[in-house]
Amino acid sequence: MQKFWTYLIASSTVVGSILCINAAAKAEALSVPATNSEQQVNNSQEQAVSQVTSVSQLSDVQPNDWAFQALQSLVERYGCVAGYPNATFRGNRALSRYEFAAGLNACLDRVNELIATATSDLVSKQDLATIQKLQKDFSGELVTLRGRVDTVEAKTAELEANQFSTTTKLQGQVVAVVSDVLTNKQVDGADISGKNTTLASRARVELVSSFTGKDTLFTRIQANNISSPSINTNEGNLFFAGTTGNTNAFIDALWYAFPLGKNTQVKLIANAGAADDVTSTVNLFDGDGAFGAVSTFGTRNPIYGQLGDKGIAVNHQFGDKIGLSLGYLSSTANNPTSGNGLFDGNYGALAQLTVKPSDRISLGLTYINSYNQPLLTGSNNATSNIVTSSENFSNNSYGVQASLGISKKFVLGGWAGYTNSQVLTGTKGEFDTWNYAVTLGFPDLGKKGNLAGVIVGMEPKVTSSSATGAGVAKDPNTSYHIEGFYQYKLSDNITITPAVIWLTAPNHDDSNGNLVIGALRTTFSF
Numbered sequence: 001m002q003k004f005w006t007y008l009i010a011s012s013t014v015v016g017s018i019l020c021i022n023a024a025a026k027a028e029a030l031s032v033p034a035t036n037s038e039q040q041v042n043n044s045q046e047q048a049v050s051q052v053t054s055v056s057q058l059s060d061v062q063p064n065d066w067a068f069q070a071l072q073s074l075v076e077r078y079g080c081v082a083g084y085p086n087a088t089f090r091g092n093r094a095l096s097r098y099e100f101a102a103g104l105n106a107c108l109d110r111v112n113e114l115i116a117t118a119t120s121d122l123v124s125k126q127d128l129a130t131i132q133k134l135q136k137d138f139s140g141e142l143v144t145l146r147g148r149v150d151t152v153e154a155k156t157a158e159l160e161a162n163q164f165s166t167t168t169k170l171q172g173q174v175v176a177v178v179s180d181v182l183t184n185k186q187v188d189g190a191d192i193s194g195k196n197t198t199l200a201s202r203a204r205v206e207l208v209s210s211f212t213g214k215d216t217l218f219t220r221i222q223a224n225n226i227s228s229p230s231i232n233t234n235e236g237n238l239f240f241a242g243t244t245g246n247t248n249a250f251i252d253a254l255w256y257a258f259p260l261g262k263n264t265q266v267k268l269i270a271n272a273g274a275a276d277d278v279t280s281t282v283n284l285f286d287g288d289g290a291f292g293a294v295s296t297f298g299t300r301n302p303i304y305g306q307l308g309d310k311g312i313a314v315n316h317q318f319g320d321k322i323g324l325s326l327g328y329l330s331s332t333a334n335n336p337t338s339g340n341g342l343f344d345g346n347y348g349a350l351a352q353l354t355v356k357p358s359d360r361i362s363l364g365l366t367y368i369n370s371y372n373q374p375l376l377t378g379s380n381n382a383t384s385n386i387v388t389s390s391e392n393f394s395n396n397s398y399g400v401q402a403s404l405g406i407s408k409k410f411v412l413g414g415w416a417g418y419t420n421s422q423v424l425t426g427t428k429g430e431f432d433t434w435n436y437a438v439t440l441g442f443p444d445l446g447k448k449g450n451l452a453g454v455i456v457g458m459e460p461k462v463t464s465s466s467a468t469g470a471g472v473a474k475d476p477n478t479s480y481h482i483e484g485f486y487q488y489k490l491s492d493n494i495t496i497t498p499a500v501i502w503l504t505a506p507n508h509d510d511s512n513g514n515l516v517i518g519a520l521r522t523t524f525s526f
Contacts, residue, residue: 053079058089067091080110101141104134168209174524175202175240175290177226185513187232187506188380192515200226202240202289204252215258220272222252229517233507234383235459235479236517237296237376240289253277260314267313269329275304278313279325279352282364282401284411284441285453290523291487294499296377298455298483302435303397303417305376306368307348310334325352331373346372360405368397375419375433378460379479379508382433385471392424393470411441419460427469435460437481449489456482461508475508497521 055061055072062068071089074081080103083089111131135142180197202224209217224242253272260266267277275281276288281300285292293299308331317323332345339345348370355363371394375383386393396419403413416436423429437457445452459481465474485499501517 057087058083060088078107078110080107097141101138101145104138105142167211168207170207172205172526173290176522177519179519181229182516182518185515187512190232192231202226217256220253221249223249231515233380234377235506236501236503238294239296239299263317265315269311271310273309273329275307278327278350280354282362282403284403284413294485294519294521295483295501297459297481301399301401301415301417302375302377302460303368303399306370306373306395308346321356323354348373362403364401366399370395375460379475381462381472381475382460389470391426391470393421395419395421409443413439423467423470429467431465431467431472432463433460434463451487454484477505477508477510479503479505479508493525495523
């Protein structure tokens, strides 16, 4: 009979898998630095073991392996070797002294069990002597191991007793912004002063709940007192700007999503829904105002702004590369008066086909039909004039968005959008609006987690109009939107982003002087 020492030493290169009892499994998880909780979870899952009764159950152990006899004895004689759930042993895995101590502890418990059940004839005196020597040699590691197990059990009990909820995760975000117009110019006869620096913030607390593990209930409470610079045109708007003061915290976004079959997800949106809740906007810079671009134009194709905020979205995946998104959102869904409600008031209906042939390439083809839902950024003719006229109107919009990862450090993207608007009341007419942009993204520039970006394009411009009776005229010239930002990651929870927006011929009018808007955004995530 070979000695127990021989068997244990022969299998020492793979003893990290001898974690057949709970204490040993916990010890393995503790060998990971406590500061990296996610890695601890991953390692603990990886080290989940399955007890075997015969070495033949381990698919990667062959009779001609040099440690086969040692493994056979530990499995079949002592029963203190376990394999992975996929019936492998992974004998070439690296071994630490703590892992060796964990494996030794497992075999010690098994030997004590054999002695206690009067089957000590299976263990020779020489084996016992060897075990006692090993126990003495590794006494320090065993004491440390047991101490760490006791500590993690105590911390686990404390977390379970004080956790926020068994079904809900609490997270939050604060965006603080300093902004100003950096030039003194006139826009449509109004003097735009660059000496009115503002400091404002948007604060969000989010509750993410799941009741089945596959569904999501999302609730967001928000307060926002950020305003876009007043420049007498709807170009250059800041995406994170709001309409309420910080003292007026309210329930903002509220939706519930659940699967409908293997490849289909349904989302019911009760409030503050947006395009990114319905589909992918196919833009690296779309960070919902907290990350990426700072302007509304630079965040996503402006045609997405026609959607309402309450309704339903359905997403279906045709395999891994093609997805179809359908959405219907109304901004008057909660208003019971005549001419409002979910189907009789303002709405935006979206259909988008998203194609992703590889991890680096994405393409979105979008159609939106809307009623009394204007564009949110662009010239006054393209956005607010039709609303001011109080006439009813409908839009049919078509968009294409693309993103191409040239390399891991360079992403080329952009979009184009066309909207045909029909004035339905009063002096009827129609007008056409175009917009486009090219984006250059530089992920991890200077440091992992950073993002630099450049956006060059034309904000929505009315290129033809027969709706002058509704206050919508053809824009006389072309304005260009040029935006640059550098998002710097100070830590896992703090990013700071200086940004500059240059508008040539604001409001698509050459008689207006060029404007430069500066912003410094700091985002705190928790």
